[in-house]
Amino acid sequence: MIENNKPKIAISIGDLNGIGIEIAFKCHEEISKICQPIYCINNKMLKRAANELKIEIPEDFEIFKTKGEFDLKPGTVSKKSGKYSFNSFMDAINLANLKEVDAICTLPINKESWNKADIKYKGHTEVLRDYFGKHAIMMLGCSEMFVALFTEHIPLRKVAKKINEEDLTQFLIDFYNNVKSENIGVLGLNPHASDNGVLGDEEVQIFKAIKKANKHFEKNIFKGPLVPDTAFSPLSRKNFKYFVAMYHDQGLAPLKALYFEESINVSLNLPIIRTSVDHGTAFNIAYKNENINTQSYINAIKEAINLISMKK
Numbered sequence: 001m002i003e004n005n006k007p008k009i010a011i012s013i014g015d016l017n018g019i020g021i022e023i024a025f026k027c028h029e030e031i032s033k034i035c036q037p038i039y040c041i042n043n044k045m046l047k048r049a050a051n052e053l054k055i056e057i058p059e060d061f062e063i064f065k066t067k068g069e070f071d072l073k074p075g076t077v078s079k080k081s082g083k084y085s086f087n088s089f090m091d092a093i094n095l096a097n098l099k100e101v102d103a104i105c106t107l108p109i110n111k112e113s114w115n116k117a118d119i120k121y122k123g124h125t126e127v128l129r130d131y132f133g134k135h136a137i138m139m140l141g142c143s144e145m146f147v148a149l150f151t152e153h154i155p156l157r158k159v160a161k162k163i164n165e166e167d168l169t170q171f172l173i174d175f176y177n178n179v180k181s182e183n184i185g186v187l188g189l190n191p192h193a194s195d196n197g198v199l200g201d202e203e204v205q206i207f208k209a210i211k212k213a214n215k216h217f218e219k220n221i222f223k224g225p226l227v228p229d230t231a232f233s234p235l236s237r238k239n240f241k242y243f244v245a246m247y248h249d250q251g252l253a254p255l256k257a258l259y260f261e262e263s264i265n266v267s268l269n270l271p272i273i274r275t276s277v278d279h280g281t282a283f284n285i286a287y288k289n290e291n292i293n294t295q296s297y298i299n300a301i302k303e304a305i306n307l308i309s310m311k312k
Ligand SMILES: NC(=O)C1=CN([C@@H]2O[C@H](COP(=O)(O)OP(=O)(O)OC[C@H]3O[C@@H](n4cnc5c(N)ncnc54)[C@H](O)[C@@H]3O)[C@@H](O)[C@H]2O)C=CC1
Pocket: 019, 106, 107, 108, 109, 110, 111, 112, 265, 276, 277, 278, 279, 280, 281, 282, 283, 284, 285, 291, 292, 293, 294
Protein backbone atom coordinates (compact mmCIF):
# COMPACT_ATOMS: atom_id res chain seq x y z
CA MET A 1 0.00 0.00 0.00
CA ILE A 2 2.71 2.54 0.92
CA GLU A 3 4.68 3.55 -2.17
CA ASN A 4 7.77 5.73 -1.91
CA ASN A 5 7.20 5.59 1.86
CA LYS A 6 4.30 8.02 1.56
CA PRO A 7 0.93 6.91 2.89
CA LYS A 8 -2.05 7.27 0.57
CA ILE A 9 -4.84 9.45 1.88
CA ALA A 10 -8.22 9.84 0.16
CA ILE A 11 -9.49 13.39 0.55
CA SER A 12 -13.26 13.84 0.31
CA ILE A 13 -13.70 17.24 -1.25
CA GLY A 14 -16.49 18.55 0.98
CA ASP A 15 -19.15 21.02 -0.14
CA LEU A 16 -17.86 22.62 -3.32
CA ASN A 17 -19.76 25.84 -2.55
CA GLY A 18 -17.63 26.21 0.60
CA ILE A 19 -13.96 26.73 1.52
CA GLY A 20 -12.80 23.10 1.32
CA ILE A 21 -11.56 23.08 -2.26
CA GLU A 22 -9.54 26.27 -1.75
CA ILE A 23 -7.89 24.67 1.29
CA ALA A 24 -7.13 21.55 -0.79
CA PHE A 25 -5.44 23.61 -3.53
CA LYS A 26 -3.50 25.81 -1.13
CA CYS A 27 -2.16 22.91 0.94
CA HIS A 28 -1.50 20.44 -1.86
CA GLU A 29 2.22 21.14 -2.17
CA GLU A 30 2.80 21.00 1.59
CA ILE A 31 0.87 17.79 2.25
CA SER A 32 2.33 16.08 -0.83
CA LYS A 33 5.71 16.15 0.91
CA ILE A 34 4.36 13.81 3.59
CA CYS A 35 1.60 11.80 1.89
CA GLN A 36 0.07 10.87 -1.44
CA PRO A 37 -3.30 12.65 -1.52
CA ILE A 38 -6.05 11.30 -3.77
CA TYR A 39 -8.86 13.82 -4.14
CA CYS A 40 -12.38 12.48 -4.66
CA ILE A 41 -13.55 14.89 -7.37
CA ASN A 42 -13.82 14.62 -11.17
CA ASN A 43 -12.00 16.77 -13.75
CA LYS A 44 -15.02 18.86 -14.68
CA MET A 45 -15.80 19.93 -11.10
CA LEU A 46 -12.11 20.46 -10.37
CA LYS A 47 -11.79 22.81 -13.34
CA ARG A 48 -14.95 24.72 -12.38
CA ALA A 49 -13.67 25.29 -8.85
CA ALA A 50 -10.17 26.24 -10.04
CA ASN A 51 -11.65 28.75 -12.55
CA GLU A 52 -13.89 30.28 -9.90
CA LEU A 53 -10.91 30.61 -7.55
CA LYS A 54 -8.57 31.72 -10.37
CA ILE A 55 -6.11 29.07 -9.23
CA GLU A 56 -3.99 26.75 -11.43
CA ILE A 57 -4.65 23.06 -10.80
CA PRO A 58 -1.35 21.55 -9.64
CA GLU A 59 0.00 19.10 -12.27
CA ASP A 60 0.34 16.28 -9.78
CA PHE A 61 -3.20 16.67 -8.39
CA GLU A 62 -4.27 13.01 -8.36
CA ILE A 63 -8.01 12.44 -8.48
CA PHE A 64 -10.54 9.68 -8.00
CA LYS A 65 -13.36 10.63 -10.34
CA THR A 66 -16.41 11.11 -8.13
CA LYS A 67 -19.38 11.15 -10.52
CA GLY A 68 -21.69 14.12 -11.01
CA GLU A 69 -21.65 17.74 -12.11
CA PHE A 70 -23.43 20.95 -11.21
CA ASP A 71 -22.96 24.72 -11.39
CA LEU A 72 -21.03 26.10 -8.46
CA LYS A 73 -22.83 28.73 -6.42
CA PRO A 74 -20.25 29.90 -3.89
CA GLY A 75 -21.56 30.32 -0.39
CA THR A 76 -24.93 28.73 -1.15
CA VAL A 77 -26.85 25.83 0.35
CA SER A 78 -27.63 23.50 -2.53
CA LYS A 79 -29.14 20.08 -3.06
CA LYS A 80 -26.69 19.26 -5.89
CA SER A 81 -23.67 20.36 -3.94
CA GLY A 82 -24.90 18.37 -0.93
CA LYS A 83 -25.28 15.25 -3.05
CA TYR A 84 -21.86 15.68 -4.63
CA SER A 85 -20.11 16.12 -1.27
CA PHE A 86 -21.86 12.98 -0.01
CA ASN A 87 -20.77 11.00 -3.08
CA SER A 88 -17.20 12.23 -2.68
CA PHE A 89 -17.23 11.05 0.94
CA MET A 90 -18.68 7.65 -0.01
CA ASP A 91 -15.94 7.23 -2.62
CA ALA A 92 -13.31 8.00 0.01
CA ILE A 93 -14.81 5.50 2.46
CA ASN A 94 -14.98 2.80 -0.22
CA LEU A 95 -11.32 3.39 -1.13
CA ALA A 96 -10.36 2.96 2.53
CA ASN A 97 -12.56 -0.08 2.97
CA LEU A 98 -10.94 -1.70 -0.08
CA LYS A 99 -7.54 -0.75 1.39
CA GLU A 100 -6.72 1.29 -1.73
CA VAL A 101 -5.77 4.08 0.67
CA ASP A 102 -4.38 4.06 4.21
CA ALA A 103 -6.72 6.71 5.60
CA ILE A 104 -9.28 9.32 4.69
CA CYS A 105 -9.33 13.00 5.53
CA THR A 106 -12.56 14.94 5.05
CA LEU A 107 -13.09 18.54 4.01
CA PRO A 108 -16.26 20.12 5.42
CA ILE A 109 -19.77 19.30 4.23
CA ASN A 110 -22.85 21.41 4.76
CA LYS A 111 -25.55 19.69 6.81
CA GLU A 112 -28.37 21.75 5.34
CA SER A 113 -27.21 20.82 1.83
CA TRP A 114 -27.14 17.13 2.80
CA ASN A 115 -30.63 17.54 4.17
CA LYS A 116 -31.81 19.18 0.93
CA ALA A 117 -30.33 16.28 -0.99
CA ASP A 118 -32.43 13.89 1.13
CA ILE A 119 -29.37 12.36 2.75
CA LYS A 120 -30.59 10.76 5.95
CA TYR A 121 -27.37 11.39 7.88
CA LYS A 122 -26.49 14.62 9.70
CA GLY A 123 -22.74 14.35 9.27
CA HIS A 124 -19.77 12.15 8.42
CA THR A 125 -19.68 10.29 11.75
CA GLU A 126 -23.24 9.01 11.40
CA VAL A 127 -22.41 7.66 7.91
CA LEU A 128 -19.31 5.89 9.20
CA ARG A 129 -21.24 4.39 12.11
CA ASP A 130 -23.83 2.97 9.74
CA TYR A 131 -21.36 1.83 7.07
CA PHE A 132 -19.16 -0.12 9.47
CA GLY A 133 -21.83 -1.04 12.04
CA LYS A 134 -19.59 0.26 14.85
CA HIS A 135 -20.04 2.73 17.70
CA ALA A 136 -17.89 5.44 16.11
CA ILE A 137 -16.83 8.12 18.58
CA MET A 138 -16.49 11.76 17.57
CA MET A 139 -13.46 13.37 19.20
CA LEU A 140 -12.13 16.83 18.46
CA GLY A 141 -9.04 18.52 19.78
CA CYS A 142 -5.36 19.27 19.48
CA SER A 143 -2.20 18.43 21.40
CA GLU A 144 -3.38 20.53 24.38
CA MET A 145 -6.81 18.96 24.85
CA PHE A 146 -9.30 16.51 23.32
CA VAL A 147 -13.06 16.32 23.79
CA ALA A 148 -15.13 13.24 22.94
CA LEU A 149 -18.87 13.79 22.48
CA PHE A 150 -21.32 11.34 24.04
CA THR A 151 -24.17 12.83 22.01
CA GLU A 152 -23.54 14.77 18.80
CA HIS A 153 -25.96 16.02 16.20
CA ILE A 154 -29.24 15.90 18.07
CA PRO A 155 -31.46 18.71 19.32
CA LEU A 156 -30.57 19.88 22.80
CA ARG A 157 -33.99 18.93 24.15
CA LYS A 158 -33.22 15.26 23.41
CA VAL A 159 -29.83 15.12 25.14
CA ALA A 160 -30.99 14.37 28.68
CA LYS A 161 -33.06 11.37 27.54
CA LYS A 162 -30.01 9.86 25.83
CA ILE A 163 -27.97 9.72 29.02
CA ASN A 164 -28.17 6.25 30.50
CA GLU A 165 -25.78 4.05 32.42
CA GLU A 166 -25.52 1.25 29.87
CA ASP A 167 -24.76 3.34 26.77
CA LEU A 168 -22.42 5.68 28.60
CA THR A 169 -20.50 2.78 30.17
CA GLN A 170 -19.95 1.25 26.72
CA PHE A 171 -18.93 4.66 25.34
CA LEU A 172 -16.34 5.12 28.13
CA ILE A 173 -14.94 1.61 27.62
CA ASP A 174 -14.64 2.17 23.85
CA PHE A 175 -13.13 5.60 24.38
CA TYR A 176 -10.42 4.32 26.73
CA ASN A 177 -9.63 1.43 24.38
CA ASN A 178 -8.97 3.96 21.63
CA VAL A 179 -7.08 6.75 23.40
CA LYS A 180 -5.48 4.75 26.25
CA SER A 181 -5.34 7.79 28.53
CA GLU A 182 -5.28 6.83 32.21
CA ASN A 183 -7.01 10.04 33.28
CA ILE A 184 -10.24 11.11 31.60
CA GLY A 185 -12.61 13.79 32.87
CA VAL A 186 -16.32 13.05 32.37
CA LEU A 187 -18.64 16.02 32.52
CA GLY A 188 -21.99 16.17 34.25
CA LEU A 189 -24.99 17.49 32.38
CA ASN A 190 -26.67 19.90 34.75
CA PRO A 191 -25.51 23.17 36.29
CA HIS A 192 -23.12 22.36 39.16
CA ALA A 193 -23.40 18.69 38.13
CA SER A 194 -26.87 18.94 39.75
CA ASP A 195 -25.60 19.73 43.29
CA ASN A 196 -26.49 16.23 44.46
CA GLY A 197 -29.89 16.08 42.80
CA VAL A 198 -31.01 19.64 43.51
CA LEU A 199 -30.76 20.65 39.81
CA GLY A 200 -31.57 17.45 37.93
CA ASP A 201 -30.70 13.77 38.19
CA GLU A 202 -28.78 12.69 35.05
CA GLU A 203 -25.59 12.71 37.11
CA VAL A 204 -26.79 9.54 38.85
CA GLN A 205 -26.51 7.68 35.51
CA ILE A 206 -23.20 9.35 34.72
CA PHE A 207 -21.79 8.44 38.15
CA LYS A 208 -22.86 4.81 37.76
CA ALA A 209 -21.35 4.61 34.26
CA ILE A 210 -18.04 6.03 35.53
CA LYS A 211 -18.00 3.51 38.38
CA LYS A 212 -18.80 0.59 36.08
CA ALA A 213 -16.23 1.56 33.45
CA ASN A 214 -13.53 1.99 36.12
CA LYS A 215 -14.48 -1.41 37.55
CA HIS A 216 -14.25 -2.93 34.06
CA PHE A 217 -10.62 -1.78 33.74
CA GLU A 218 -9.89 -2.20 37.49
CA LYS A 219 -8.38 1.28 37.37
CA ASN A 220 -9.55 4.74 38.38
CA ILE A 221 -9.43 6.16 34.84
CA PHE A 222 -12.67 8.12 34.62
CA LYS A 223 -13.22 11.03 37.00
CA GLY A 224 -16.46 12.87 37.51
CA PRO A 225 -19.15 13.86 36.92
CA LEU A 226 -17.15 17.08 36.61
CA VAL A 227 -19.00 20.34 37.20
CA PRO A 228 -19.41 21.54 33.58
CA ASP A 229 -18.80 25.26 34.18
CA THR A 230 -15.35 24.67 35.68
CA ALA A 231 -14.36 21.51 33.78
CA PHE A 232 -12.41 23.59 31.25
CA SER A 233 -10.93 26.11 33.70
CA PRO A 234 -7.14 26.49 33.42
CA LEU A 235 -6.64 24.47 36.62
CA SER A 236 -8.87 21.63 35.45
CA ARG A 237 -7.13 21.55 32.06
CA LYS A 238 -3.86 21.02 33.94
CA ASN A 239 -5.41 17.88 35.43
CA PHE A 240 -7.05 16.52 32.28
CA LYS A 241 -6.11 16.34 28.61
CA TYR A 242 -9.06 14.11 27.66
CA PHE A 243 -12.68 15.01 28.39
CA VAL A 244 -16.02 13.37 27.66
CA ALA A 245 -18.78 15.92 27.09
CA MET A 246 -22.45 15.01 27.27
CA TYR A 247 -23.39 17.09 24.23
CA HIS A 248 -21.92 18.85 21.20
CA ASP A 249 -21.58 22.44 22.38
CA GLN A 250 -20.69 21.54 25.96
CA GLY A 251 -17.40 20.24 24.59
CA LEU A 252 -16.91 22.14 21.36
CA ALA A 253 -17.65 25.68 22.56
CA PRO A 254 -14.70 25.68 24.99
CA LEU A 255 -12.47 23.79 22.55
CA LYS A 256 -13.11 26.22 19.70
CA ALA A 257 -12.82 29.25 22.01
CA LEU A 258 -9.37 28.05 22.97
CA TYR A 259 -8.03 26.16 19.95
CA PHE A 260 -10.22 26.69 16.85
CA GLU A 261 -7.38 27.13 14.37
CA GLU A 262 -5.34 24.07 15.23
CA SER A 263 -7.96 21.54 16.32
CA ILE A 264 -9.04 18.54 14.26
CA ASN A 265 -11.79 15.94 14.30
CA VAL A 266 -10.96 12.23 14.59
CA SER A 267 -13.40 9.33 14.27
CA LEU A 268 -12.48 6.67 16.83
CA ASN A 269 -13.51 3.05 17.19
CA LEU A 270 -13.65 2.27 13.47
CA PRO A 271 -11.77 -0.19 11.23
CA ILE A 272 -10.53 2.72 9.09
CA ILE A 273 -8.67 5.93 9.92
CA ARG A 274 -10.63 9.13 9.36
CA THR A 275 -9.56 12.62 10.35
CA SER A 276 -11.12 15.94 9.44
CA VAL A 277 -10.92 19.68 9.87
CA ASP A 278 -12.74 21.01 12.93
CA HIS A 279 -14.47 23.83 11.04
CA GLY A 280 -17.39 23.96 8.65
CA THR A 281 -17.99 25.18 5.11
CA ALA A 282 -17.59 28.88 6.04
CA PHE A 283 -19.89 30.02 3.20
CA ASN A 284 -19.39 33.64 4.28
CA ILE A 285 -15.76 33.60 3.09
CA ALA A 286 -15.86 30.99 0.28
CA TYR A 287 -14.34 31.98 -3.09
CA LYS A 288 -13.69 35.52 -1.84
CA ASN A 289 -9.92 35.41 -1.65
CA GLU A 290 -10.19 35.84 2.12
CA ASN A 291 -7.62 34.81 4.67
CA ILE A 292 -8.59 31.16 5.10
CA ASN A 293 -6.91 29.29 7.91
CA THR A 294 -5.44 25.95 6.78
CA GLN A 295 -3.90 24.77 10.05
CA SER A 296 -6.76 22.45 10.98
CA TYR A 297 -6.48 20.67 7.61
CA ILE A 298 -2.70 20.36 7.83
CA ASN A 299 -3.01 18.98 11.37
CA ALA A 300 -5.75 16.56 10.27
CA ILE A 301 -3.48 15.19 7.53
CA LYS A 302 -0.57 14.91 9.98
CA GLU A 303 -2.72 13.05 12.51
CA ALA A 304 -3.94 10.65 9.80
CA ILE A 305 -0.29 9.90 9.00
CA ASN A 306 0.50 9.47 12.69
CA LEU A 307 -2.41 7.03 13.12
CA ILE A 308 -1.31 5.10 10.02
CA SER A 309 2.17 4.67 11.46
CA MET A 310 0.75 3.56 14.83
CA LYS A 311 -1.43 0.94 13.11
CA LYS A 312 1.53 -0.69 11.34
N1 LIG B 1 -16.18 18.83 9.23
C1 LIG B 1 -17.40 19.18 8.81
O1 LIG B 1 -17.91 18.63 7.84
C2 LIG B 1 -18.13 20.27 9.54
C3 LIG B 1 -19.25 20.81 8.95
N2 LIG B 1 -19.90 21.83 9.55
C4 LIG B 1 -21.04 22.39 8.83
O2 LIG B 1 -20.59 23.55 8.12
C5 LIG B 1 -21.69 24.42 7.94
C6 LIG B 1 -21.34 25.81 8.41
O3 LIG B 1 -21.11 25.74 9.82
P1 LIG B 1 -20.85 26.98 10.79
O4 LIG B 1 -21.49 26.66 12.06
O5 LIG B 1 -21.20 28.25 10.09
O6 LIG B 1 -19.30 26.94 11.10
P2 LIG B 1 -18.04 27.29 10.19
O7 LIG B 1 -16.88 26.65 10.87
O8 LIG B 1 -18.26 26.99 8.78
O9 LIG B 1 -17.90 28.88 10.32
C7 LIG B 1 -17.89 29.55 11.58
C8 LIG B 1 -17.08 30.84 11.45
O10 LIG B 1 -15.70 30.50 11.39
C9 LIG B 1 -15.13 30.97 10.16
N3 LIG B 1 -14.22 29.94 9.65
C10 LIG B 1 -14.49 28.62 9.58
N4 LIG B 1 -13.45 27.97 9.07
C11 LIG B 1 -12.50 28.88 8.81
C12 LIG B 1 -11.18 28.82 8.26
N5 LIG B 1 -10.62 27.66 7.89
N6 LIG B 1 -10.49 29.96 8.12
C13 LIG B 1 -11.05 31.15 8.49
N7 LIG B 1 -12.28 31.27 9.02
C14 LIG B 1 -13.00 30.16 9.18
C15 LIG B 1 -16.30 31.23 9.22
O11 LIG B 1 -15.98 32.18 8.24
C16 LIG B 1 -17.39 31.64 10.19
O12 LIG B 1 -17.26 33.01 10.48
C17 LIG B 1 -22.86 23.81 8.71
O13 LIG B 1 -23.67 23.08 7.83
C18 LIG B 1 -22.18 22.87 9.69
O14 LIG B 1 -23.02 21.87 10.13
C19 LIG B 1 -19.48 22.37 10.74
C20 LIG B 1 -18.36 21.86 11.36
C21 LIG B 1 -17.62 20.75 10.82
